[in-house]
Amino acid sequence: MMTNERIKRLERLLEVIRMVSADLDDFTVLQSIISVAGELTQSEVASILRYNEEDGYLHFIAAPWFHRDSIESVRVPLGESIAGWVFKYGKPLVIQDVKSDKRFYAEVDDAAEFQTRSILAVPLLFNGEPVGVFEAINKTNRSHYNGEDVTILETLASLTALIVRNRSLKEEIVKTKQAAERLEQMKKDFIAISSHELRTPLGLILGHATFLREVIPDENQEHMDVIVQSGAKLKSIIENMSNVDNYQSGAARLRMRKISIVSLIKNVIAKYQEKADAKNVKVRLDAANPNLLLEGDASKIEIIIDNLLANAITFTSTGGHVFVVAEQLPGYIKVSVIDDGIGIAHEELERIFDRFYQVQSHLTRQHGGMGLGLSVAKAMVEMHGGEIWAESIPGKGSRFSFRLPIDPQQVNAAKSVFGS
Ligand code: ADP
Numbered sequence: 001m002m003t004n005e006r007i008k009r010l011e012r013l014l015e016v017i018r019m020v021s022a023d024l025d026d027f028t029v030l031q032s033i034i035s036v037a038g039e040l041t042q043s044e045v046a047s048i049l050r051y052n053e054e055d056g057y058l059h060f061i062a063a064p065w066f067h068r069d070s071i072e073s074v075r076v077p078l079g080e081s082i083a084g085w086v087f088k089y090g091k092p093l094v095i096q097d098v099k100s101d102k103r104f105y106a107e108v109d110d111a112a113e114f115q116t117r118s119i120l121a122v123p124l125l126f127n128g129e130p131v132g133v134f135e136a137i138n139k140t141n142r143s144h145y146n147g148e149d150v151t152i153l154e155t156l157a158s159l160t161a162l163i164v165r166n167r168s169l170k171e172e173i174v175k176t177k178q179a180a181e182r183l184e185q186m187k188k189d190f191i192a193i194s195s196h197e198l199r200t201p202l203g204l205i206l207g208h209a210t211f212l213r214e215v216i217p218d219e220n221q222e223h224m225d226v227i228v229q230s231g232a233k234l235k236s237i238i239e240n241m242s243n244v245d246n247y248q249s250g251a252a253r254l255r256m257r258k259i260s261i262v263s264l265i266k267n268v269i270a271k272y273q274e275k276a277d278a279k280n281v282k283v284r285l286d287a288a289n290p291n292l293l294l295e296g297d298a299s300k301i302e303i304i305i306d307n308l309l310a311n312a313i314t315f316t317s318t319g320g321h322v323f324v325v326a327e328q329l330p331g332y333i334k335v336s337v338i339d340d341g342i343g344i345a346h347e348e349l350e351r352i353f354d355r356f357y358q359v360q361s362h363l364t365r366q367h368g369g370m371g372l373g374l375s376v377a378k379a380m381v382e383m384h385g386g387e388i389w390a391e392s393i394p395g396k397g398s399r400f401s402f403r404l405p406i407d408p409q410q411v412n413a414a415k416s417v418f419g420s
Contacts, residue, residue, distance in 0.1 A: 013040070013155060013156075019033075026166075030048060034047060035064075038064075042139060043139055046134070047063040047067070050132040050164055058084065076105055083133040084105075086122065087123060090130050092120070093119070093122075094118075124158075131165060132161070136149065198234075202231060210228060237372070243380075259293065262287045269283050269324065272309055280318050281319070281321065286324065289327075294407075300380040303380055307373035315339065316339045331407075335403075336399055337400045356370060357375075374400075377402070
């Protein structure tokens with residue numbers, strides 16, 4: 001038969017278990033746990049210490065309110081304390097008279113102006129590993145801690161260990177997030193500084209090289225061509241970097257006017273004609289309606305088409321084909337750049353729009369680049385309120401498509417009425 005007393009205790013434990021699974025803040029739950037611990041083990045006070053990996057000491061994470069301020073900053077050493085012993089050996093410990101035990105660490109009493117007589121301490125174990133210590137102090141009526149007290153405190157300690165572990169995980173998430181943000185900032189700074197610093201000397205190199213190409217003897221022309229072409233390649237990389245920087249720093253602004261998408265595409269195709277011819281890649285424009293007009297920033301839309309076309313030609317082998325298709329959809333103009341080149345594995349498709357992302361295969365690596373072109377294209381599309389996406393079958397080819405609203409103001413108005 002269970003005594004009323006035991007049923008009551010079980011009920012109190014159940015209340016705590018419910019509290020842990022409810023979505024309450026850690027502080028409230030831990031304070032309730034220590035008050036239940038004090039009550040069920042008939043102790044004057046109870047407290048919880050957590051091991052701090054950074055300094056190697058135990059710190060109080062829960063203590064009765066009247067001690068909290070005074071012991072908050074106390075650090076309990078593992079070497080000379082009862083809590084430290086329990087933490088190190090992972091075993092419970094009962095000491096009926098702390099004065100006769102040299103492990104007793106008096107500084108906590110001094111800080112809290114308290115007098116400890118007896119202690120029951122159990123480890124907080126998570127997966128068998130100690131993460132802290134739970135202590136009940138001063139059994140009332142000067143009686144002794146017994147086996148049942150140990151069981152009760154161990155039960156509460158396992159619940160507490162879960163909370164402590166959870167807290168560590170949350171802290172780790174915050175730290176990882178901060179580290180990722182720092183890295184992101186470094187990336188941004190790198191792009192901003194390097195694109196700015198490289199631009200001027202490269203401009204000089206290209207200017208002088210172009211001049212020299214005109215005046216040097218024919219037998220050296222080939223070398224000058226390589227210099228000018230490589231300089232132009234470098235220039236387009238730096239332009240992409242500074243586009244990313246402008247976009248990130250909010251310096252990029254749209255200069256909207258009515259533009260003909262087909263003539264923009266034609267300009268870009270003309271720019272890459274030489275490169276395509278050199279590889280024997282046929283580039284074709286397919287626009288049933290040559291008068292597709294939209295409201296947008298011509299220079300930015302040109303960058304989108306430029307980067308997609310450059311990739312399509314780059315990643316298509318000799319003898320391949322590239323189609324640029326422009327079509328009108330209700331409210332939008334859609335442009336697709338289709339190639340029958342090397343293609344992109346399914347799992348890479350989402351990431352290729354990330355900054356600095358390149359597919360790590362020898363086929364792509366040998367083309368150089370910085371993995372910025374698609375992220376710039378995406379940023380430019382999104383500035384216009386459009387969308388960009390890619391489809392591909394490895395070995396068969398890729399299709400990059402984007403759609404831009406014909407009248408972005410209408411899209412904004414619709415968004416404010418219907419939400420995005
Ligand atoms: P990069 O300037 O280095 O080419 P991008 O952001 O333009 O960087 O492209 C990222 C990666 O996506 C490329 O390195 C390449 O692996 C892949 N990619 C882009 N376009 C194509 C395409 N048309 N066919 C195959 N792979 C492509």
